Amino acid sequence: MATDVHAELPQSLKDLIENQELHAALEWLETNPPHLIADELARMDAVDAGVAFRLLDKDRALTVFEELEPVDQQQILEGLRDHSFLELVESMAPDDRARMLREAPAKVAKRVLAGLSTHERRMTSALLGYPEGSAGRYMTPEVVALAQDLTVQQALETVRSKGPHAETVYTLPVVDRGRRLTGIVELRELVLSAPDAMVSDLVVTEPAFAYAGDPAEQASRLMRETNDLNLPVVDSERRLVGLLTIDDAVEVIEAADTEDMARQSGASPWSGHYMATGVWRLARYRALWLSLLLVAATLTVSVTQLFEGTLEEVAALAMFIPMLIGAGGNAGAQAATACVRALAVGEVRGSDLFKVIWREARVGLVLGSLLAVLGLVVGTLFVNAKVAVVVAITLVLICAWAATIGGTMPLLAKRLRIDPAVVSAPMVTTLVDATGLVIYFLTAKAVMGV
Amino acid sequence: MATDVHAELPQSLKDLIENQELHAALEWLETNPPHLIADELARMDAVDAGVAFRLLDKDRALTVFEELEPVDQQQILEGLRDHSFLELVESMAPDDRARMLREAPAKVAKRVLAGLSTHERRMTSALLGYPEGSAGRYMTPEVVALAQDLTVQQALETVRSKGPHAETVYTLPVVDRGRRLTGIVELRELVLSAPDAMVSDLVVTEPAFAYAGDPAEQASRLMRETNDLNLPVVDSERRLVGLLTIDDAVEVIEAADTEDMARQSGASPWSGHYMATGVWRLARYRALWLSLLLVAATLTVSVTQLFEGTLEEVAALAMFIPMLIGAGGNAGAQAATACVRALAVGEVRGSDLFKVIWREARVGLVLGSLLAVLGLVVGTLFVNAKVAVVVAITLVLICAWAATIGGTMPLLAKRLRIDPAVVSAPMVTTLVDATGLVIYFLTAKAVMGV
Known part of the structure; x- marks a missing residue:
């Protein structure tokens, strides 16, 4: 946050530990606040983070530890000897401890639970009894009533x-x-x-x-x-x-x-730190949706093949395909993102489905008409008036359709008790790509009679 | 939140006020907590919200008022007579008041400031003196030191x-x-x-x-x-x-x-409530970027025109255009979103630019290679092995390129002191559409010699 690009950037803790400059690292640790230390630890690999952590004095170590994310806490713990391990775990708040255990491998979890005092163990097990992601998992059980x-x-x-x-x-x-x-x-x-x-x-x-x-x-x-x-x-x-x-x-x-x-964005959510997550893991979080979307996109190949005749007769139509499906995808993504967020913060409810469809259809028509004007100009400049008319009509229809679909899908998901955020912009885009092509070719057939 | 789709949904406050069932509305107001009342008010138009608000008793009115967003507060205020107006404004916390004034038209702002006691006015003016979006605007000045x-x-x-x-x-x-x-x-x-x-x-x-x-x-x-x-x-x-x-x-x-x-998602941010914002306003927030992106997308028209010869010789190439640029767009959007978020929560800094480029290029290569396998199958099924090879190679290159661009642009924006979130997924997608087509056609030329 405070760190920015300077001509002479002071060395980061990461660099100091990597270069084994432990004395300088000690100084770095003494002059920086706990949350910045936690930030740096999160960026380091497990072994280096462990070394840096052991350089901290006991009180500060606990404060820094509390500010780490559960995954990072678990990494640090794995590297500690029994004595420091137990001391640290016993002093954690029960809810933080339960949250860390949730993400820890069974081996670490066992070691933690075995080392706790009866009182602390009982509280932690109670918290672990609540379903994942529930308020019970995140609450503190130590309350003054x-x-x-x-x-x-x-x-x-x-x-x-x-x-x-x-x-x-x-x-x-x-x-x-x-x-x-x-x-x-x-x-x-x-x-x-x-x-x-x-x-x-x-x-x-x-x-x-x-x-x-x-x-x-x-x-x-x-x-x-x-x-x-x-x-x-x-x-x-x-x-x-x-x-x-x-x-x-x-x-x-x-x-x-x-x-x-x-x-x-069509990626699976994960709880790691961006800079500390390996390339293979990053790729894994994105691979599933990317592959599914590619398979879904073969629909566009089929659609184009279906209308091969039209395309051969008016080759110029191919030129506008990326622009048209791009516009549709964008209009759909805007609507989907707006509705997902409105659902998340509680501005829209599942029961608003038909109101949202009606709103987004009109918003899409307005936007489509605006783009149609631009489309007329572009179409005329690049080819001729007839193709321009096809492009313009397609833009109106595609935008209205895309905005409606984009607004509807998150609400449908909500009604089906699926997380609305799963309706990603890329999912809407891919769907609109295929259907948008059908709209385009049918419009061309109607207007140009090909 | 608690409201869900039921067979017999109790009437909402909005419906009650619209049907002028004021007695039933009064009952509704008495049996619901302040934050739900605020939720309902935010969904209503100014006149109806004003009617509902005046049905509240004085103490509850203040609590509900405090939970409204600044824009909604201002709407309610405009409908009140001087006496209630002043009472409400004087009892607001100075920071909330300043925030509301920031969004209010000059007329309302003047009326508010003129009506305040000297002490309250001084605090509010002091807060208004801090730049928009600054900590000073949001802090409370009434502190026990x-x-x-x-x-x-x-x-x-x-x-x-x-x-x-x-x-x-x-x-x-x-x-x-x-x-x-x-x-x-x-x-x-x-x-x-x-x-x-x-x-x-x-x-x-x-x-x-x-x-x-x-x-x-x-x-x-x-x-x-x-x-x-x-x-x-x-x-x-x-x-x-x-x-x-x-x-x-x-x-x-x-x-x-x-x-x-x-x-x-390529829309301008706004502070209104989704359901209370009119269709024309919703369209306005999305129109600018949508139009700019359409204009930028004419680049794809030029590129396709440039390679018209290639396309005419191997007409089958056109079939894969939507799928290929779709995949590139998705890979770019994933990388951009991940980096924008990592910047926002402080996991990535401006100085990490080259590390991020190196990471995303490799992630893109991994993902591209995975998709290439799928691409080989799809290409062979729909056309022939030669076209399939072109599709596969393009997928590897396009994904690596898109992920790199998607990861780089937010960091470049940060370095140029532009909000990284402005680098939207649609912006990356549009950029990748045009450049992706170049990659595709060049690959086709190289492999098929057309």
């Missing part, structure tokens, strides 16, 4: 006694005798109130909450809407089981957006 | 006396006599410590911070990395001017991601 009949002073004493073990004390869930969630109190309210005031007067009843089985992304976006710092997480009987903290929610949102963007 | 030589008890008293006016008291910046930032203390530490402990023992020195002129997105992503709830914002002399709170940071990140996604 309050009874409703306390005074402010008593509540603050509870916070003082239980607070040191909790990840946050800023949102204090209020529970009844059956540990069912009845409200929340902000620490701020307690601090600003008279000691003999009653907690029940400060409590926010009917707070927003999530079930442990809810998708973590949904719970996180809810926090973004309600502006809460922490969201109570409850079980199916509304008993409090944890809190989703805002810093975890931000990570969930950022990861979900990264995933959506990868999907939108 | 502490002197370093206080005891915990004294510090808590400061919080109690100044806290009610501040947006947050969870992070307390520590400043010297010149109001320069020297550290931060968490309220949690104060609450959990003995009353006679010294603040200086609890302070985190050298905290992360942002300058008021820094881009808000950069500051927000820093908070995501450091997991801080609040980030001190300072002026050029490191004097404390405000705090960026995590809920604003989340909004900044979500808006930046929405913007990046729109750009990636």
Whole structure:
């Protein structure tokens, strides 16, 4: 972030470790903040990152470790001896630990769980019991909950006694005798109130909450809407089981957006660091969709073959194929991306399907008419008026069709309970390529009678 | 979110207001939480939203208002009479108010500023003085700052006396006599410590911070990395001017991601709600790039014209054009999207240009070789072995070229200080379409000697 291209760039930690300049590396580590150290570690291979990590003093090591992504944490852990390994794992927050274990190979996971104290192991196993990607996986189970009949002073004493073990004390869930969630109190309210005031007067009843089985992304976006710092997480009987903290929610949102963007470009999402992922792995994440799309694109070969006669009679038609299907693909991709995002942030719902079709069809017609004017000019300049008319009409039809398809597919996916982001721009483009060619050749036949 | 397709969907607030069923609307408003009300208002036109808003009781009205986007806030305000208008505007947080004013027409802005108390007006004008999109625009100026030589008890008293006016008291910046930032203390530490402990023992020195002129997105992503709830914002002399709170940071990140996604699909970013934006406006946001890309795509027409001879001799070559440039476009879009995102979240820096070129060229070669196998099969099935070889070789070259271009362009943009997200997938696709055709025809000439 702060690092930019300078004439004399100071050497990066990566370079220093690679060149075995350990003393200089030590200096680098001492003069840089933990999040930058974590950034650098994420860019290095496992062995080098391990060396750099062992150069850190114990306190800083923990802070840096906490800022690493789960995959990187696991790499570092694998390289550590038993003693440091256990110390580090025991001091992690239970939710971070559970998340790391999810991505770790079974061998590492076993070693971690075996080394934990009973208390910590129990919490971690509980978190691991929730489905992947659920709010339960991301919540912290260490919560300071309050009874409703306390005074402010008593509540603050509870916070003082239980607070040191909790990840946050800023949102204090209020529970009844059956540990069912009845409200929340902000620490701020307690601090600003008279000691003999009653907690029940400060409590926010009917707070927003999530079930442990809810998708973590949904719970996180809810926090973004309600502006809460922490969201109570409850079980199916509304008993409090944890809190989703805002810093975890931000990570969930950022990861979900990264995933959506990868999907939108027709790549499989992955959780690694771009610079630390090998060429073969990068290729693997992209290969599946690329191959499927190529196979789907053979449809365009068939369509062209079908209309070979038309193409032979008016050879000039071939010249405009890339431009026309390109325009269709672009119009479709715009609509698909807009709808995928609107679904993700909750602006559009599954039930809006027909409204979206009607909107996008009109938007496509408007855009197509605009492009048709350009198409008339281009067609006339390169060939003749008759071909230009074919190009222009095709542009109107292709844009309306592409925008409609692009807007519809994510909503259909949503209704079929498939992640709408799977409807990638390349998928829409490929579909529009084949159908667009049919539109083009049929228009040519109609206008030119070939 | 919770609303899904049901057999008997309860009527939406929008429908109720449109059908003038105000009593039912009142019931709807009473039984739904503020963020869902805000969601519904955002989907309605200005007049209907105004009617619904005036049905809310005063306290709830403010909560709902705070959860609206700036554009929607401004719409609601315009419909209110002076008395309610002023009450609402005065009670807004200064940073939210400044953000709304930024998007409001001059007439509304004047009416707002004229109606404010001197104190509130001064804070709002100060925030408006920072450049658009800067951390200064998004921070809250109402901060409880502490002197370093206080005891915990004294510090808590400061919080109690100044806290009610501040947006947050969870992070307390520590400043010297010149109001320069020297550290931060968490309220949690104060609450959990003995009353006679010294603040200086609890302070985190050298905290992360942002300058008021820094881009808000950069500051927000820093908070995501450091997991801080609040980030001190300072002026050029490191004097404390405000705090960026995590809920604003989340909004900044979500808006930046929405913007990046729109750009990636070749549309101009806008801040409206998808369902509340008219067809003509939606079309306008997409028209510019779509037209530019069409004009750029005339390059493909020229290229095809240039190789007309080749195409006439081997007419079968035309059949594979859509498939080949489609594959190139997809490979380029994957690489571009991956690099744009890696730049946005800080995994890749401008200085990584050559490393990225080298990585993507190899990824492209791997992917191209994979597709070439499929291409050989498709080519042989549809035409003959010779054409199949041309198709296969073209796929290898086109994928390597497209991935390299896709990975390079965002980094070049970054180096030229252009937003890398402007390098959209359609832009890369269009560029690869034209150059890909050249590769195809040259390969055909070389292999078949036509």
